Amino acid sequence: MNTFSHRIAPLPTALKLFTLLIMVYVFWMGWMGEVPRKVILNESVRNLYFHVPMWFGMMLMLLGAAVYSIRYLLFQHETDDLWAFALTQMGILYGVLGLVTGMVWAQFTWGAWWSGDPKQNASAIGLLMYLAYTVLRSSFDDKRRQARVSATYNILAFFCLIPLLFILPRLTDSLHPGNGGNPGFSAYDLDGRMRWVFYPAVIAWTLMGWWASNLWARYNLLRNRIPS
Amino acid sequence: MKAKQTVRTMLILLRHEWLREWRQGQWLAGSLLYLAGGIFVAQLMLRPAGPLSWVALYWLMMLFTSVYVLSRTYLSLSSGLLMYYKVTTPGVMLWLIKVMTGTFSLWVLMALASVLMGVWMGYPIQNTGIFILTQLLSGPLLATVLTLVSAMARGASNPAQLMPVLGFPLLLPCLLLVHRLSRMALDGLDWSVVWPYAGAMAALLVMILALGALLFPFLWKE
Numbered sequence: 248m249n250t251f252s253h254r255i256a257p258l259p260t261a262l263k264l265f266t267l268l269i270m271v272y273v274f275w276m277g278w279m280g281e282v283p284r285k286v287i288l289n290e291s292v293r294n295l296y297f298h299v300p301m302w303f304g305m306m307l308m309l310l311g312a313a314v315y316s317i318r319y320l321l322f323q324h325e326t327d328d329l330w331a332f333a334l335t336q337m338g339i340l341y342g343v344l345g346l347v348t349g350m351v352w353a354q355f356t357w358g359a360w361w362s363g364d365p366k367q368n369a370s371a372i373g374l375l376m377y378l379a380y381t382v383l384r385s386s387f388d389d390k391r392r393q394a395r396v397s398a399t400y401n402i403l404a405f406f407c408l409i410p411l412l413f414i415l416p417r418l419t420d421s422l423h424p425g426n427g428g429n430p431g432f433s434a435y436d437l438d439g440r441m442r443w444v445f446y447p448a449v450i451a452w453t454l455m456g457w458w459a460s461n462l463w464a465r466y467n468l469l470r471n472r473i474p475s
Numbered sequence: 476m477k478a479k480q481t482v483r484t485m486l487i488l489l490r491h492e493w494l495r496e497w498r499q500g501q502w503l504a505g506s507l508l509y510l511a512g513g514i515f516v517a518q519l520m521l522r523p524a525g526p527l528s529w530v531a532l533y534w535l536m537m538l539f540t541s542v543y544v545l546s547r548t549y550l551s552l553s554s555g556l557l558m559y560y561k562v563t564t565p566g567v568m569l570w571l572i573k574v575m576t577g578t579f580s581l582w583v584l585m586a587l588a589s590v591l592m593g594v595w596m597g598y599p600i601q602n603t604g605i606f607i608l609t610q611l612l613s614g615p616l617l618a619t620v621l622t623l624v625s626a627m628a629r630g631a632s633n634p635a636q637l638m639p640v641l642g643f644p645l646l647l648p649c650l651l652l653v654h655r656l657s658r659m660a661l662d663g664l665d666w667s668v669v670w671p672y673a674g675a676m677a678a679l680l681v682m683i684l685a686l687g688a689l690l691f692p693f694l695w696k697e
Contacts, residue, residue, distance in 0.1 A: 320693050375644040382640050386631040396627050399690045400641065403623065406686055410679060411648045 255326050255465045258458055266454040269447045276444040283441070287356055294352045296444055300452040301345030306412075308338040308456050309377070313405035316398035326468065328394040331401055333464035335380055337456045342374045366423040369411045376404045390471075481568070488564065488572045496576065502547065503580075510540045510584055511591055518595045526599035529592065530657045534650060536588060537617075538643070541581055545621035546638045548573045549629045566695030567688050570622060574687075577618035585610045601663030608669070609656040612676045616649045619683050626694045652676050 277296040285292060315331035318324070349367070350360045361367060383400055387393035496503060513536050521528055552560070560569055589606075592598075600606045621642055628637040656672050 320690075372644055372647045375647075379641045379644055383627065383631070383637060386633050386637060388632065389630075392630055395693055395696070396631075399693050400627055402690060403645065403683075403686060406682060407645050407648060410675075410682075 253326070255329070255461065255468055257465065258461050262454065263458060266451060266458060269451040270455065273444060273448045273451050277448065280444055281440055291352055291355050292441075294348060295441060296448045298345060298348040298352060299445070300449045301341045301348060303449045304452045304456045305338045305341040305345060307453050308334045308341065308460065309405055309408065311457075311460075312338060313402050316401040319394060319398045320402075323391075323394075325394070325471070326464070328398065329464040329467050329471075330460070331398060332384065333460040333467065335377055335401060336463065337460045339374065339377050339381070341452075341456055342370065342377070346370055346374065364423060373408050373411055376407065380404060484564075485568060485572065488568065489575065492572055492576050496580075506540065506544050506580070506584065507587065509543055510536060510588055513539065514588060514591050514595065518592070522596065524596050526661050529596060529599050530654065530661055532596075533588060533592060534653060534657065537581075537585060537613075538646065538650065540584055540588075541617045541621060542638050542642050544580060544584070545577050545618060546625055546628070546635065548577060548622045549625045550634050550638075552629075561695070566692050570626070570687065570691045570695075573622045574615065574618050574684075577622055578615045581614040581618055582610065585614065600657075600660050602660045605656060605660035605664070605666070605669055608673060609653055609660060612656075612673060612680065613649065613653045616676065616680050616683065617646065619680070619687055620645050620649070623687050623691065623694070626691065649676065649679060652679070 273296060277293055282290070282292050312331045312334035315327045315334065319327040319331060346367075349370075353362065353364075353367075354360050357364075380397060380400055384393060384397045387396065514532075517532050517536070518524070521532065524532065589598075589610075621638070624638060624641045624645065627641065628634040631637055652672055652675055656669065656676070659669055659672070
């Protein structure tokens, strides 16, 4: 293995404290804060603070994983590979959470856990793509080959994810907010109250995912150091 | 001069590839039988099939057959032949040749599937032009993605399992478009409705070809 960059730095303590602080704020305001009262949506509008940041976080982490994969292909540093792996796994976790929170929301607003909505289908396919990544990764004995092939697949998967999530759903009708004349989240927060929770929520969840990926990558780095 | 040389090399490689396929005739015959057998079993169970199940069956059979046919591109290369290619050919060129031969064999298989299903189950497509356009566009898309997947699965402990596991999700965006276009062909819609979808497919193809050309050299290294 390449020993050029043999360490992954932990996140600065100030950033960790900042993350915790806004997370507490988001949870407090998310459950207790004032929200507009809307027909059908009712209190489920609070899902904006928990479901939508999952997708933002997932996309940012998968983007990060693709960037680290490109870096791995260019420089072959073990740490880049471990970053890409950790970010992808956290992206999958956020994707599952986003799907579950979306399904719970859909049950109470659309009336069914799963209605085959284009957004639901697209996110399920996207998850399948990245679950396949973990299968691919576990089927190589040679570490360098494993890292190279999974980096290649990761880049390919990310580029296949973009049309899946953003172009294809627009070709068909969807019930999802922001599609086909359904109001997006910008329409709910006319008085701007929700913005003050939503944007911090996106930042908090993304930082939380980044922190977790950092820990996971460092753990895997240590495990690789143990002679088998 | 350089361009002329490249074209010449590609033609030689294409001929070599074709000869190799032809001499191992059992593989070609096997793929045809795989497809025909699958369709025959399905038509026994589905009869009488509605037009929607016709389209679904057609593309499911093509998906399975293409995974089967294209798993061969790199998985079946003997280590001696692989070494020969590595010494003589730039990786990207070899990949392009594999995409071309794969596309061609898929087109042949698609035509065969239309004929067989037409004979056994009837032919519900109203606008054959749109259907042919869909086939022409989906051939290279399937071939491009699956040759890449085949190159990735080479050297893994479970290559036969990896082909569908990696291939299906990567192909799904393309298959959604294919299904949409086939429905249009089924209903005999006007061409003006078709172009945005055909354009989206062409754009997807260009993107994946470009990505493949960039990524393949990394897979080709040992």
